[in-house]
Amino acid sequence: MSDPDLLRQRLQDVLTALERIPRHVADISHPDDFLSGETGQGHMDAICMILIAAGEAFKRIDKKTDGKLFARYPQVEWRRAIGLRDVLAHGYFDIDIEQLYAVCRERIPALIETLRKMIEDLQYDQMP
Template sequence: MSKLRLSLLSILEAIVKIDRYTSEYKSAVEFYHEERDFDATMMQFVIIGEMISKLDDTFKDKYSDIPWQKIKDFRNIVAHNYFGIDADEIWEIITTKIKPLKKDIESILTKI
């Protein structure tokens, strides 16, 4: 299996875990107060950012409609400013950005 495919599959697996860890919650506050699920979700965001850093620039340029750098930058915020994370911002990302990213990654995987 290629390094590219492995990285994309790792991103997809992290997204699936985020969905599993967050699917029962109805609000940012409810989610934030469940430490285990919140912490596990934050780790998956770190993994997504790490896998994106393994993708080469040519690949990212080919799929430039995906905000690779923004996602990677978010990983840095999670990893280095963990206690300053805004639960509402995290919840917004989970509820509006994760599913489209999953679709994009799945689509790319069918092409490579």
């Protein structure tokens, strides 16, 4: 598999994972719902794991493409997406649930759409 194929596959893997977040947050109507029982906590755990994995993948993709790929899609705050991985991984017990809720509701849908566009664009562009 070529580098462009691997890049598309990694982006597809991240997209598939991120597409699960709206299902996890569907039952969460308020940030406090993340802390109200096993179900809310389970949703929060799953969302955090997905965001950690996505952030790590973004970090590796950014390094592999020398920052050029993400520069083509400035509508996403890539540095913040990558940084969120570190916040969640190293400060899990101090997560701001209101910020996590806002990310899920406000940022993830746009990120999903951008990733779809990136994958489509990479079908025709052999960049890494």
